[in-house]
Amino acid sequence: QVQLQESGPGLVKPSQTLSLTCTVSGGSISSGGYYWSWIRQHPGKGLEWIGYIYYSGSTYYNPSLKSRVTISVDTSKNQFSLKLSSVTAADTAVYYCARGRGDTAMVNWGQGTLVTVSS
């Protein structure tokens, strides 16, 4: 069974860069066929897709965040990462990593990690 686990700082200062890593176990990112996504959920709100990376390194980002987002993959560690630059309080959210299919179904999710942007 594929499992995902987010890790990274829970507190980030305004204007700095939010960095999170998702470690995948029980399956290999390199095997292909899946789109490794980051999704966030503002407190008490709905879900917002941030972007995905394919094992080959191809990326696709939400246009509303594209100028600030970078998603990368390290297949040797079976991890993929999120960087979100120039954060503000509006970026405070629970961040999830997820394994998605071509039909956009997110079949596996990490437990989520709360990132608070505050000085």
Place this chain on the structure above:
Amino acid sequence: QSALTQPASVSGSPGQSITISCTGTSSDVGGYNYVSWYQQHPGKAPKLMIYEVSNRPSGVPDRFSGSKSGNTASLTISGLQAEDEADYYCSSYTSSSTLYVVFGGGTKLTVL
């Protein structure tokens, strides 16, 4: 404003059936059979309940069913149980705005 529109809340009594709607456009829900539904309990990650409009992943009870008509998809839960009380989100592939997937705003299901 979410790309897909869901009712904020629905409720039902144990044993009853409820339906949650998810309305989009021809660029998403209406144009593709790539609608998914997720269940989210408080403090937990979403769980995939339905994919490709009406398919259930292994382990999801057959009380959960999905359908689509035009630009509106629906999730029906029959034989409501207390543990079904949760937030439910729909999502769809979209061909607009270079997005990959859009979500609904979520529906809070209360089991009375």
